[in-house]
Amino acid sequence: MARSRAHDFAAKQRSILRSAAAVFAEVGMDKASMSQIAAHADVSKALLYHYYPGRDALIFDILRTNLTELDEAIAAADQPDLPPRQRLRALVHAVLEQYRDADDYHKVQLNGTQTLPQDQRDEIMAIERRIVRRFAAVIRQVNPELEAERPILMPVTMSIFGMMNWVYMWFKEGGPVSRAEYADLATDILLGGIERLR
Numbered sequence: 001m002a003r004s005r006a007h008d009f010a011a012k013q014r015s016i017l018r019s020a021a022a023v024f025a026e027v028g029m030d031k032a033s034m035s036q037i038a039a040h041a042d043v044s045k046a047l048l049y050h051y052y053p054g055r056d057a058l059i060f061d062i063l064r065t066n067l068t069e070l071d072e073a074i075a076a077a078d079q080p081d082l083p084p085r086q087r088l089r090a091l092v093h094a095v096l097e098q099y100r101d102a103d104d105y106h107k108v109q110l111n112g113t114q115t116l117p118q119d120q121r122d123e124i125m126a127i128e129r130r131i132v133r134r135f136a137a138v139i140r141q142v143n144p145e146l147e148a149e150r151p152i153l154m155p156v157t158m159s160i161f162g163m164m165n166w167v168y169m170w171f172k173e174g175g176p177v178s179r180a181e182y183a184d185l186a187t188d189i190l191l192g193g194i195e196r197l198r
Helices: 009-027 034-041 045-051 055-077 084-098 103-115 118-142 153-165 179-196
Strands: none
Touching: 009 034, 009 045, 009 055, 009 103, 034 045, 034 055, 055 084, 055 103, 055 118, 084 118, 084 153, 084 179, 103 118, 118 153, 118 179, 153 179
């Protein structure tokens, strides 16, 4: 008979993922051990292996969980009935809010995707592409001419991701710019640039 899941399975799994991301971010993908992750998560190695058979499974689940939750947060924030500029602003705010306390996850995403087998990498990339397509669709509404003479919609779209995805490198909570203020700033920079591309 199959072993039933504990009532706190999901909470413990989330705690393990958070601890694993912290260890991977601190010591690197190749140096992190299951023993270090178990110690950081304050669980036994046996319990850790009950959840995940090894580091590769942890890396994949960190990436999949983080990106799926980001995709869901963006979808929830998206309001197609809004004017395109306001709609874009709402999406940027949603992303940066989802990035709160997620610096370790970012480091794993930057360094871990290429370590995955192709089928898992494809699954991760499918989520990433879905997120990018949503932004691109809104940016196209802001300025349809981005695809008129030169195919620059994708470079423009990736520019906003550059502003959002690297924020963990410098942003400090309680600093001179709040997270919401930076979301507005990044949106204004992109919108100002889009206006000049007419």
